[in-house]
Amino acid sequence: MNPQVLVVEDEDALATLLQYNLEKEGYTVAVARDGEEALIQAEESTPDLVLVDWMLPKVSGIEVCRRLRGRQETANVPIIMLTARGEETDRVRGLDTGADDYVVKPFSMTELFARIRAVLRRIRPGLAEDVIEAGDITMDRVAHRVRRADREIHLGPTEFRLLDYLMQHPGRVFSREQLLDAVWGSDVYVEARTVDVHVGRLRKALNNKEERDPIRTVRSAGYAFDVNA
Amino acid sequence: MNPQVLVVEDEDALATLLQYNLEKEGYTVAVARDGEEALIQAEESTPDLVLVDWMLPKVSGIEVCRRLRGRQETANVPIIMLTARGEETDRVRGLDTGADDYVVKPFSMTELFARIRAVLRRIRPGLAEDVIEAGDITMDRVAHRVRRADREIHLGPTEFRLLDYLMQHPGRVFSREQLLDAVWGSDVYVEARTVDVHVGRLRKALNNKEERDPIRTVRSAGYAFDVNA
DNA sequence: CAACCAGGCTACAGTTTTGTGACAACGACC
DNA sequence: GGTCGTTGTCACAAAACTGTAGCCTGGTTG
Numbered sequence: 001m002n003p004q005v006l007v008v009e010d011e012d013a014l015a016t017l018l019q020y021n022l023e024k025e026g027y028t029v030a031v032a033r034d035g036e037e038a039l040i041q042a043e044e045s046t047p048d049l050v051l052v053d054w055m056l057p058k059v060s061g062i063e064v065c066r067r068l069r070g071r072q073e074t075a076n077v078p079i080i081m082l083t084a085r086g087e088e089t090d091r092v093r094g095l096d097t098g099a100d101d102y103v104v105k106p107f108s109m110t111e112l113f114a115r116i117r118a119v120l121r122r123i124r125p126g127l128a129e130d131v132i133e134a135g136d137i138t139m140d141r142v143a144h145r146v147r148r149a150d151r152e153i154h155l156g157p158t159e160f161r162l163l164d165y166l167m168q169h170p171g172r173v174f175s176r177e178q179l180l181d182a183v184w185g186s187d188v189y190v191e192a193r194t195v196d197v198h199v200g201r202l203r204k205a206l207n208n209k210e211e212r213d214p215i216r217t218v219r220s221a222g223y224a225f226d227v228n229a
Numbered sequence: 230m231n232p233q234v235l236v237v238e239d240e241d242a243l244a245t246l247l248q249y250n251l252e253k254e255g256y257t258v259a260v261a262r263d264g265e266e267a268l269i270q271a272e273e274s275t276p277d278l279v280l281v282d283w284m285l286p287k288v289s290g291i292e293v294c295r296r297l298r299g300r301q302e303t304a305n306v307p308i309i310m311l312t313a314r315g316e317e318t319d320r321v322r323g324l325d326t327g328a329d330d331y332v333v334k335p336f337s338m339t340e341l342f343a344r345i346r347a348v349l350r351r352i353r354p355g356l357a358e359d360v361i362e363a364g365d366i367t368m369d370r371v372a373h374r375v376r377r378a379d380r381e382i383h384l385g386p387t388e389f390r391l392l393d394y395l396m397q398h399p400g401r402v403f404s405r406e407q408l409l410d411a412v413w414g415s416d417v418y419v420e421a422r423t424v425d426v427h428v429g430r431l432r433k434a435l436n437n438k439e440e441r442d443p444i445r446t447v448r449s450a451g452y453a454f455d456v457n458a
Numbered sequence: 459c460a461a462c463c464a465g466g467c468t469a470c471a472g473t474t475t476t477g478t479g480a481c482a483a484c485g486a487c488c
Numbered sequence: 489g490g491t492c493g494t495t496g497t498c499a500c501a502a503a504a505c506t507g508t509a510g511c512c513t514g515g516t517t518g
Binding site for chain 1: 504505506507508509515
């Protein structure tokens with residue numbers, strides 16, 4: 001599905017503004033108010049990008065960076081630092097804080113978006129990809145089309161986003177909660193079992209008889225999309 | 230709709246001049262101030278032609294060329310290089326920079342326009358030809374005529390522009406907002422649902438019974454024009 | 459083996475999104 | 489002023505999609 005962004009910002013107004021604009025731009029957004037919360041959220045929502053304010057309560061922005069880098073699962077997640085003019089130290093300039101880029105406040109949304117796209121493209125080219133292929137399944141995100149072995153697959157919006165997200169991270173197992181966060185959005189509340197139903201629908205749409213089911217169920221853990229093998 | 234041109238030029242005066250004149254000529258223009266921005270913009274605005282200054286901050290014109298060529302989506306976008314006299318090296322002459330043509334500064338707008346038309350006609354006949362065909366539908370942008378299977382289709386101005394825009398980017402899904410921006414203009418405010426109505430009118434005008442509807446509705450996303458297949 | 463889970467599956471009622479006819483406003487033209 | 493073609497909105501109907509509950513199966517556990 002859309003890239004997942006974790007915003008770590010304690011100032012309410014800015015946090016809300018960022019969330020609103022990022023969502024409008026097509027990102028899925030989670031917000032953490034302080035560093036501690038950020039580290040927890042990062043674990044749950046497996047963001048594709050983290051936006052961290054330099055100054056934060058409890059755990060500073062740099063510290064958040066360091067810890068994210070230290071963890072296996074988040075070591076490679078790109079990080080953009082938000083700094084106020086004046087906080088812009090040599091360390092930030094040199095980016096040896098572990099961040100991939102930084103933006104000086106005040107910044108325009110356009111500038112931020114440009115940085116985000118640049119970083120995402122640099123760090124994970126796969127995310128910006130318009131067409132994803134896996135085995136005989138092709139997903140065209142621009143044309144909004146999915147085909148398997150030359151036949152057109154019709155999917156509802158949710159099934160589309162679900163498949164998109166799974167294909168974006170092939171092989172990886174996601175819990176129902178993670179999928180809800182990523183595909184439905186972190187703000188809506190729906191039953192975890194709903195994921196089952198949608199996975200079921202997705203399977204029905206995707207699989208002809210005789211075809212291998214690309215979605216693997218991992219008992220008491222979740223689901224994963226497996227590339228042909 | 231009109232051909233989309235990406236101007237990559239760091240000198241403000243020239244950039245503005247180019248934008249102004251190109252728009253007057255009927256092109257839709259995006260401006261990037263340096264090579265980095267250019268690469269980002271190229272991805273977003275999917276230009277039909279790129280005008281690149283040879284000397285640029287951050288990423289040189291040649292480098293921009295090379296990278297655009299390297300990317301799947303922009304590999305075939307025609308590029309015209311702008312060079313100052315003296316920069317005109319043998320490499321430029323040979324055009325093995327990946328550019329399709331080059332213009333030596335200072336140049337007249339008339340000359341530039343001639344080159345642009347020439348390149349567009351050479352590289353993408355569809356854009357410069359003033360006639361677009363898709364399946365049994367023909368659109369003549371100069372004569373302002375649309376025909377399907379030898380029968381004349383009468384369209385109102387708005388429906389014409391809408392069809393024009395959609396046919397210009399076949400297969401691609403546009404949200405109602407994007408269509409409003411592109412077809413109505415980004416400055417007017419109209420309801421998003423108005424797009425639906427016009428799509429409906431367009432469909433009614435275009436489709437005989439028994440004929441396949443070339444406009445695809447993508448639920449909760451928008452509309453796309455699909456080439457017969 | 460019985461009690462239990464976790465997940466597959468179906469049915470369905472509620473909701474959201476889209477298609478469309480009606481209509482009033484508008485400007486061009488006569 | 490009157491006619492005509494076009495346009496943006498609205499309201500309503502139709503269609504598509506969604507979330508949940510409930511039932512079922514098959515494996516797990518004690």
